Amino acid sequence: MLSFSNNNCTLICKIQVSHCSHSWKQSSFTKLTNLNLLKPQIFRLVCAVGDLGQMQKVEDERPQIRWAEINLDEINDAQRNHISRLPKNMTNRCRALMKQLICFSPEKTNLSILLAAWVRSMKPVRADWLVVLKEMGNMNHPLRFEVAEFALLEESFEPNIRDYTKIIHGYAKQSRLQDAENTLQAMRNEGLECDQVILTSLIHMYSKSGKFNLAKDTFEKMKLLSLPLDNRAYGSMVMAYIRAGMLKEGEILLREMESQQVYAKSEVYKAMLRAYSMSGDSVGSQRIFDAIQIAGIIPDDKICTLLINAYVTSGQNREACVAFENMRRAGIRPNDKCVALMLDVYEKEKKLKEVLDFLMDLESDGIMIGKEASEKLARWFRELGVVEEVELVLRDYGSIEV
Structure with missing residues (x-):
């Protein structure tokens, strides 16, 4: 080193x-x-x-x-x-x-x-x-x-102004707010005004650091100056809303972007979907899931898992099963977290036979359960007192401590 x-x-x-x-x-x-x-x-x-x-x-x-x-x-x-x-x-x-x-x-x-x-x-x-x-x-x-x-x-x-921009952007990436603001003040003292690049970096910095009011003020300043708003400026502001727990306001801004045919990066949509999912808001999660596809982003296993989690958390087991089947039909292999969520559904409804059929179906597609799903199965069967009866079945899906 x-x-x-x-x-x-x-x-x-x-x-x-x-x-x-x-x-x-x-x-x-x-x-x-x-x-x-x-x-x-x-x-x-x-x-x-x-x-x-x-x-x-x-x-x-x-x-x-x-x-x-x-x-x-x-x-x-x-x-x-x-x-x-x-x-x-x-x-x-x-x-x-x-x-x-x-x-x-x-x-x-x-x-x-x-x-x-x-x-x-x-x-x-x-x-x-x-x-x-x-x-x-x-x-x-x-x-x-x-x-x-x-x-x-x-x-x-x-x-020149780009030299200041590079320093401000560098400080922003490291969340060094005071240093970035000092450089900004020095630039102004030289008679140079902020442009789109600098203000966008500041929005990203304030958003990342949880300084919602500063991020919003800077975003509004860009609008007042009629500076172009690209997906990075919009995306950073949406992330500021998400971090502040203001999901509806962030979603409104996403709609504003889409109306101008400016689409956020996949990370922004995933963050919004994750926030709705963790709060158990299945309606909001479904809206963002649809928006992801409209934006031309192909859902992967993580995106689908967040949608299924929203349904499971809100107690909508049937909708969770439908979302899981839609994912399978789309050719997306479920990850371990997704399988574990489906096991939660079967456990809540006490469907022991169905869960074994579910596991056999996964095996037929070459999908082996991982650590989280295995631990849930072991706990569930232990509570039912049927560990010995299913031990051989569980061994088919990986090494588990029963």
Whole structure:
């Protein structure tokens, strides 16, 4: 496993203190004279300040940084191996930084100092930043967002709205709400407005994190701005309704999508069906099951099992049997959960003979019962006191403890 930290790494930067000037806009944070060395931290602070004020040029002391190559004899085998697998066409300046990032040790130096040293020594252009960020993304480097935040404050990076979008989307995928909102504020401070891609990512993030009101407000903002609503924006909002337990409202939104010939992904329909099924709402489950087919999604064993579960939970045993037979006729093999649900039906109605016929029918189609169904059978027969009579039959369907 690759380690991105190594206490044995040599110090990658040598520092000499001298007076120099750096251009920042005036804020209440300028008293902290060393903050301009910690760009990702300043990035977050500037986001937090928002419109409280403007920063002006100030003079301060900052270290003069000189680049020093890493000592390959002091890194571990995993790091050495990962360095050897860097792309062959990577430029020397990018390769030099990637080596340092692969072997980075927070105990030895500060990330911002390292990046500042690279900028001063290597004079990177936007293409270099993009190569580094792409490689860090490929290896899922834990510092990739911090490097991206630093880059946003560098003139050589020439940031645009898509750079902010990628960071916001990355934070959203990890449910890092505050970091995503800080980046969003920094983007606004640069005079850039949210577009469809960013707002869709925010809806998905708020929905996934259970922040229903924020998801709804962002969704409504997209509508007010007349931005296109695709299946991801709609789907994320439907999921927000499901997580909030507002199934009817979520279903209304599904209907709105369908009226515009925009269909949610199968995962959204399955989540809605599961929510109705677990609550024992067979009518709602049947509606969503029908909507799934209208959307062009072919029902599988899991979807059918959710529908059958809704009927069994609501005590509609006959409808459950009909749904099971329809599934069989459609050529869908029932999974173990589905078979276990049908055993529940037979047990409630005390149909011992019928359940044995049911098992024989499954066997004729090459369907063997699994763990959950086997355990239900064993418990049921134990309660009936007929374990010995059916033990041989049960052995035909798998190894069970009776």
